[in-house]
Amino acid sequence: MKKSILFALLLTLSFAIGCKKEKKENTPEETKTEEKVVETVNEEVKKIKIKLEPKSDSNVSGNAVFTETEGKVTMVAVFDGLTPGTHAIHLHEKADCSSADGKSTGGHWNPTSEPHGKWGDAKGYHKGDIGNMEADANGNATITFSTDQWCIGCGDSNKEIIGKAIIVHQGVDDFTTQPTGDAGGRVSCGGIIE
Template identity: 90%
Template sequence: MKKSILFTLLLTFSFAISCKKDKKENTKSEVITEEKVVETVTEEVKKIKIKLEPKSDSNVNGSAVFTETEGKVTMVAVFDGLTPGTHAIHLHEKSDCSSPDGKSTGGHWNPTNQQHGKWGDATGYHKGDIGNFEADENGNGTITFSTDQWCIGCGDATKDIIEKAIIVHQGVDDFTTQPTGDAGGRVSCGGIINLE
């Protein structure tokens, strides 16, 4: 009988240890999985292409592409028919290129009421004060300009270039003469109009 009780106790003890071991193994075998969420962000690219036409009895034709991506607008403009040398280029207030001299575009685009100057100068500059570029001996010129101070169709009156004009001048912008930089006549004009 003692053997029987001892056997029963051993069996019970053995079963208890076995159950306890199973519980530990189950705890160890639990795996926590985390789901990773991958979010794809598509950056919107805005683009406007414009043609520039001769003004002030010049032969200056051109085209410009304005592209906005990652909060920056880049302008790439190409011209022909220029006199060789340096020419000023600005954005003007209105996209109206109807007058023969290009003056229907108004003055430089200056929504923050600054003095005329060189782009980025601490003393001030118009949002339309792009600067100067060179025309080669054949009258061809190219300029690339990028800024985060412009936008395409964002509705911010201090940044939005829609309904403005791009003007090429006969002369050089001296960056000091007010309010135009003494850049001379307007020889090419293109309205920045959103056709979409």
């Protein structure tokens, strides 16, 4: 009789623990956590790497990486062969670096027909008006730029950077002279092509 009671007690305890575990496995909090993990794992990351070549008899070359995540594009570009000091960098209309002076890329990329200016200025700016970067005493420069006003492969003509070019200029962008910022010659070029 003691064995029967002990067996019944163990069976009841096992059943209660099993039900408690089953209930815990189906709590809404854990289900939400699992959904977040799935969303993060499935997040799409788009990336384009390009090389920039010297133009206008310069020695300026470089590399740039464009990465899009969560609706924002980040550009990280590294250059060498620059003269020490400040240099303008812009996105231009066409990914055509075929001319010796880089002018085959056309003007600044400006799909919204704004005046040239400093990025984010209320007076207006081109979507290609990245700004200026500093080259050190050895002619090396690095720039990082992020925006939600660009996209990679989205097809929106006001945001799409594929088919554009990066141009590094000899001089400084003054952010006021129209339509170029008086930045001088084009010393390096790279087409943004998939």
